[in-house]
């Protein structure tokens with residue numbers, strides 16, 4: 177079968193190490209914590225772990241600002257713990273993927289410190305510089321992802337250096353062959369230590385448009401996003417393929433999961449096809465079209481996304497499945513550390529937390545592709561409710577809070593809103609128990625934690641109807657050939673029920689998920705089935721005369737023989 181060669185059978189579990197488990201009582205998760213929970217991860221049924229960066233870093237951006245690619249951040253552990261982690265993971269049949277930041281380093285990195293010494297320094301050309309042409313005039317109007325200009329004036333020479341993210345994260349110059357070689361060296365270093373692959377951070381930005389032309393749709397004198405000039409340029413493909421080829425020469429099976437936030441299906445295909453020449457799979461942030469009409473008008477509109485546009489979402493999934501899933505390998509995900517928690521963002525964390533957590537997972541993960549799950553989603557973790565105001569990346573947070581209270585909004589609602597727009601929304605400490613600090617630590621976690629009686633591992637492990645128990649069953653179902661290698665067909669309907677059919681050899685499955693908070697009906701011809709054919713059920717369903725009826729956020733998965 178054609179698809180059999182395409183899809184690997186990985187199920188990736190993303191561990192945000194800083195928030196996973198703290199074992200030395202400093203409020204920060206650590207490698208020892210990951211090691212201690214390997215059995216837990218194994219029991220979920222996943223096959224691989226992706227760890228966010230664990231290298232030396234001043235933590236301007238939680239480790240994505242790397243000051244030494246060859247050293248483990250002492251707050252996480254040391255080299256011998258990495259060795260233990262790899263070893264113990266492998267003993268359990270789990271792969272380890274590290275997170276490799278290709279686009280930039282920390283300003284504290286040796287290369288940048290050298291580069292600062294002046295234009296003659298050999299490392300100067302590792303970064304992107306522009307001379308000041310007119311006094312106090314920025315080289316162009318591009319806005320950085322973290323606010324302000326992408327250009328920062330360096331005091332010695334008065335030249336500007338380029339940074340797409342924080343000013344402490346200067347972009348590397350990938351046109352420089354020496355940079356490309358250094359990154360391959362880094363990648364091989366950890367592969368030599370035994371890891372199984374990488375998540376490639378923000379690689380789509382490795383090339384910027386020649387001459388740095390001004391963003392076109394900017395108000396005069398204002399900065400604007402210029403994605404078209406610094407994301408997914410054709411040259412990125414070449415860098416990626418060169419990188420991949422050099423690595424796969426020695427490590428043909430290394431798994432490469434690319435982060436390509438703004439990639440559309442056509443781009444994603446370039447990055448994943450043919451298999452073995454670039455990434456295995458990529459994460460695009462374009463899976464979840466939001467309905468802007470559904471914003472809450474009591475809160476500032478510009479910072480809100482609205483609610484999931486279910487009709488558009490079904491179309492988007494169908495398109496990705498046809499253009500990418502059928503040809504190369506697609507990533508399936510609901511959460512990551514840069515987004516809100518899926519139950520809060522796409523589901524209903526108040527009225528239907530259990531049902532929406534389960535049904536979102538059914539709808540997403542039983543499609544064709546490789547699941548990537550963020551730690552905590554398996555127990556239905558919602559957005560972290562902020563208790564501290566610092567490091568949220570929200571401008572004037574105190575003022576915003578005060579204004580909301582003045583408008584008569586309750587403290588709880590104001591906090592929930594601020595939580596949803598905070599950079600740490602999904603980075604709350606893992607909820608292991610209902611103890612103080614969620615069993616994550618004996619001291620206050622760096623991020624804060626939601627202490628919840630029902631939403632923690634200990635309680636859910638004992639409960640046959642919990643989200644956790646459900647996730648384990650779902651993962652087992654996902655691992656059968658029907659769901660890893662079967663064909664995919666979206667069953668088109670106007671209803672907010674997402675329905676698709678998978679076929680493999682003489683087996684077929686129908687997956688039906690009501691993504692809305694109301695009972696819904698859909699006209700779909702299902703084969704004759706009995707209750708035994710239902711491999712997964714969430715909520716309530718009824719079927720008769722070609723119409724399926726599902727309660728709010730209910731799901732039904734049936735499997736029959738053809």
Ligand code: GLC
Nearest residue numbers: 237240277341377378513514
């Ligand atoms: C990626 C990471 C994000 C980080 C950025 C800069 O998008 O996922 O957390 O801030 O790259 O490295």
Ligand code: CA
Nearest residue numbers: 198200204206
């Ligand atoms: Ca710790």
